[in-house]
Amino acid sequence: MARLNAPPVWLKPAAHLLAALPGLWLLAGWAELLWLDPASLRLSADPVAHTHNALGLQALRLLIATLAVTPLFRLSRWTPIMSLRRPLGLWAFAYAALHLAFYLAMELDFSLSALWREALKKPFIFFGLAAFLSLLPLAATSTRRAIKALGGRRWQALHRLVYVAGIAASIHFILRVKGFQPEPYLYAALLILLLAARLLPNRKRPNRAPQPTA
């Protein structure tokens, strides 16, 4: 007999696949560029910048997807969706880590001290790094064992850092673009919506007990 509320078997694999696709697309683009056609424009004429931007955007999208899980659960009461929170969060972290590693490698010659200097000098870099550093302890404590070791309440308090990560990442994106561009504001608006949804009172399960009729 199936476990009550067990997620459908396709749910997690589908989430993993969707999260991985942009990364696989980048890998395919680089494989083409390096081994098949050095003039390929699949990753634009500036594949380094394209890769860097795509990794960052996917990290932000997955972070927002992670933050959407709880509000969607409250709205739908569909318990299985909660099983996506951890994998989506870890994928967001993975893309953020690749985004940062790519920046370190291509722009800063792997110099952590240069990263630190840039972060202190440029708010744009500061907020990006803040977002990543907020995600780091969450990824590190994403196991059942870590929940037990920390205790549920402390673990939950720590994991509220994801809000800080979301806000910092949105500011990082807003500071990135030139002129007035709507895209980063759309992401920020979505994020604000998802954070505000948490302030609404949590609707309880409908009471199944028969109501008095008179």
Next chain:
Amino acid sequence: ALAPLKAKRTISLGEDLTPLKAVTSYNNFYEFGLDKSDPSERAGTLRPSPWTVKVGGLVHKPLTLDVDQWIGKLSLEERLYRMRCVEGWSMAIPWIGFPLAGLLKAVEPLGSAKYVRFTTLNDPKQMPGLRLPALDWPYREGLRLDEAMHPLTILAVGLYGRRLPNQNGAPLRLVVPWKYGFKSAKSIVAIDLVERQPLTSWNQSQPSEYGFYSNVNPDVDHPRWSQSTERRIGEFRKRPTLPFNGYGEQVASLYRGMDLAKYF
């Protein structure tokens, strides 16, 4: 297909040229959208012929140019220039054009003319990106009169031996190789000589980030990214950025005595 242009190469460059496909597919031209790929995909709505450019303002002999007719009468030059974008990437492009100085002399600037203002087409039917408030439209750029008269400053009408593709600023654009790319206004409809430093679109939108001069300067960082290095399109590693984009010998004297960190 774009009409071929005859031109005599007058300025070479000891560097590999950026492939045509990259030059025509990786563009900042917000009138057609905000992504680098938007101009090449969407600039088909632009009608670069017939096209007139009004040259006026503080001049004795204002004139209206018909670009097609005018190109036929000119002896065009091919010039291989570096192009450095303020975003930290660069290209090497074989432009075809003519020195702006000749045109300015033909209209005979008044003594009071100190600056030149360039205005890009402002027609949302041809340029759908104008419907978004990315910048204060129409796109305006400006040069000091001596910068505009400098022999390196050209109006380009072609690249790689052909007329300009729409996404590169057809039919007529400015090219000022020692300044960041955005100074080189595209698809120009008006050139005006004026007395005061003109308001320019990028300077207006974020004065702390885009100065009026915007000379390529590795020592003055953009507030959000370093300007000391650049990535040449087609290469993976960055290379050092040269002061005045490598044209210092010819143009540094224009700025003698100026604090380039203040007038960036």
